Amino acid sequence: MRIATFNCNSIRTRLDAVIAWLRQHEPDLLALQETKVVDALFPLEPLRDAGYHVAFRGMKAYNGVALLSRAEPDCVQFGLDDGGPADEPRLLYARFGALHIVNTYVPQGRAIDHPMFQYKLEWFARLRRWFDARFTPKQSVLWLGDLNVAAEPIDVNNPEKREQHVCYHAEARRAFGESRAWGFEDVFRRFHPEAGHYSFFDYRKPFSPDQKEGWRIDYLLASPPLAARARNSWIDLEPRSALRPSDHVPVVADFGD
Secondary structure (H helix, E strand, O other): OEEEEEEOOOOOOOHHHHHHHHHHHOOOEEEEEOOOOOHHHOOHHHHHHOOOEEEEEOOOOOOOEEEEEOOOOOEEEEOOOOOOOOOHHHEEEEEEOOEEEEEEEOOOOOOOOOHHHHHHHHHHHHHHHHHHHHOOOOOEEEEEEEOOOOOOHHHEOOHHHOOOOOOOOHHHHHHHHHHHOOOOEEHHHHHOOOOOOOOEOOOOOOOOOOOOOOEOOEEEEEOHHHHOOEEEEEEOOHHHHOOOOOOEOOEEEEEOO
16 A cells, blocks of 8 residues: 655646646545645546546645545545634544545744744644544554654754744644654654654755755654554655645655554
8 A cells, every 4th residue: 555645736727737747646535735726627637537536625726635545535624613713634544444645735824923833732632632533543644645744853954043933943843742652653764763854844045865955744644553564664755856846845654464
């Protein structure tokens, strides 16, 4: 079973690249974030023609999540349901038998003194309560997506210069850590404990595959039973060198029986 996550930064702009990636790597599941399109304009048919069931929820120009799957999900739900903002274009839940998939695009936060940063911190807390209410760590749960936090110093270059950044600030890392403490293991780090691996690269700087200047803010986080089945994980840098690329690249993991 191959599962990947990719912030495509506009599914319509990146549609050909996504379909090419699907054909090359043949994932069983691909979670997308920042689809940036209202549902009525989502390019559903080309993805179906590529062999995938597609669930999605979006909005104009911002946010948006989608899940492409070889198998049809047993159920699909969108958003948080605790009485606060549902944020349906930021959370997609799907179940495939005993496998639970949670695809999220966590708020970026804008600036430390902006109300959206506090919203981001509370969003992580709300998500932790959402996990607590629905699952136990004995189940096979995969939380994946663009989580907009570099969890450790090795997840960003020049971390000493990023302490006031909304994606590395101590409060953001704390909030993320409290959500992960539900029982999630970082699948990529199981296979790559060393520094220098990134999934996001600033458009304003030239890119090369050897570039060591970026952020690792895209994750596949697995509950213990699922993490034990992980066989490999990697970051695919190739799409970043393509014409009109996203500023993110896919993160992939393979799971066995």
